Amino acid sequence: MNESPVSPAESRGTRNSRLSADDWAQAALDLIAEQGVGAVAVEPLARRLGVTKGSFYWHFPSRDALLQAALERWELVEQQQVFGSLEEVPDPRTRLRALFQLVAHEVTPHIIYSELLKALDNPLVRPVIDRVSQRRLEYLMASFRQAGLSSTDARHRARLAYAAYVGFLQLSLQLQQPKQAREEFEAYVEHVIETLIPVG
Numbered sequence: 001m002n003e004s005p006v007s008p009a010e011s012r013g014t015r016n017s018r019l020s021a022d023d024w025a026q027a028a029l030d031l032i033a034e035q036g037v038g039a040v041a042v043e044p045l046a047r048r049l050g051v052t053k054g055s056f057y058w059h060f061p062s063r064d065a066l067l068q069a070a071l072e073r074w075e076l077v078e079q080q081q082v083f084g085s086l087e088e089v090p091d092p093r094t095r096l097r098a099l100f101q102l103v104a105h106e107v108t109p110h111i112i113y114s115e116l117l118k119a120l121d122n123p124l125v126r127p128v129i130d131r132v133s134q135r136r137l138e139y140l141m142a143s144f145r146q147a148g149l150s151s152t153d154a155r156h157r158a159r160l161a162y163a164a165y166v167g168f169l170q171l172s173l174q175l176q177q178p179k180q181a182r183e184e185f186e187a188y189v190e191h192v193i194e195t196l197i198p199v200g
Helices: 008-016 021-035 042-049 053-059 063-086 092-104 108-117 125-146 151-174 182-196
Strands: none
Touching: 021 042, 021 053, 021 063, 021 108, 042 053, 042 063, 063 092, 063 108, 063 125, 092 125, 092 182, 108 125, 108 151, 125 151, 151 182
């Protein structure tokens, strides 16, 4: 029995179907970092990935479903790579120092977070930002408590640390203040660490 030859379009469809939902979600995150949440759309992402829109609809029923998956991916990866990487550090002051250093030297996660802050009116974005912010504050509060601060002082210190982080992002990314030279930035990070982490 003779088999029908596979058309180029069918061949592309077979290859394109190998793209996973995670591939699409990561591409959406990359686009958010470059152009913001409003830029996430099926056609430009398909072009970027070198596939047809059919590949998208194999994984997602809508653009909102893709955005939701991208946000969940960002949230999960952040939880694993930032907080998960510090789980084995027993001393709370050492852990806080490592956290501040780690966060200070990230780039793309900050840009994505900053873009998400600009899109808080999006009903998909707001709950993710609320969860992430609450988890970060709780982590800081717990670490400051373990470092010897009272419950009230730990709460205030956590809020101050998080405000410093968000404020620095706004200065750098939204208000576009002049970029610090590397040595100046490293000195600033060290100053933040010495100011916020209690002495043992």
